[in-house]
Amino acid sequence: MKRAVPCFVVLIFLALAANAQDAPPGFDAASFLEIGIDARPLAMGGTGVAMAAGNPIPYYNPALLVRAPELGVGGMYSEPYGQELGISFQSMHAVGRVGSQTGSATASGFGLGVTWLQLRIEDIVIWDEENPGDAEVFAATSSVYLVSASTSLLPELAIGLSGKVYRENVLQGRGRGLGIDIGLLATLNLDGLPVWVGLNSMDFLQTVIRWRDTQGEPDNFVPWVNKIGFAAEIVDGMGLVSADFD
Secondary structure, eight states: OTTHHHHHHHHHHHHHHTTOOOOOTTBOTTGGGGGOOSHHHHHTTTOOTTOOSSSOOTTTOGGGGGGOOSSEEEEEEEOTTOGGGTEEEEEEEEEEEESOEETTTEEOSEEEEEEEEEEEEEEEEEEOSSOTTOEEEEEEEEEEEEEEEEEEEETTEEEEEEEEEEEEEETTEEEEEEEEEEEEEEEEEETTEEEEEEEEEETTTOEEEEEESSTTOOEEEEOOEEEEEEEEEETTTTEEEEEEEO
């Protein structure tokens, strides 16, 4: 009966996530987050929702923090479109856990994490319509800050939450938004094989980025994305298989 509880909670979560709203105008803000972070998830095709092995990253699923080490720090810098375009993408995260790890598959305790991601575009040129010979060069930045926490509901089931702050800056214009991610991580044991099922409802009910000090002061929307992932350790923990679906 206890093993059925995580599966039941996961099914309820999936049913709620299936009711995501239709895309409004100004949809797909902060699309740079689709690039993904950290070498290991990126090397595995961008999967990470259920990747409970290794260094858990709350960007992929805040519920993973229940399996975090006592302290872990990571970061990344990349130029995803080449040096010529002057676009850089960078991230940093720090995670930690209070509690004890109970075996290779389950964990208990309380995990915390902070994450920062930023896309920066340099040397954007804007021309003066009245004086075509005059040009101004500026940079645009898009940043996201996450504060995340996770705890165990049961030895086989963890829940996580991330509060998100969005900051956009282009010339005098500035966009600000607040969002939330809700994650679950269920641990199963199939004939001695550790299997994890992860769910992350990102920007739950959609996040609104409100612009100020720019023409029209529009609202943009970060899409409500629901992800489910599976991961399993194979060959006595020497191999890891992982897959995600959006």
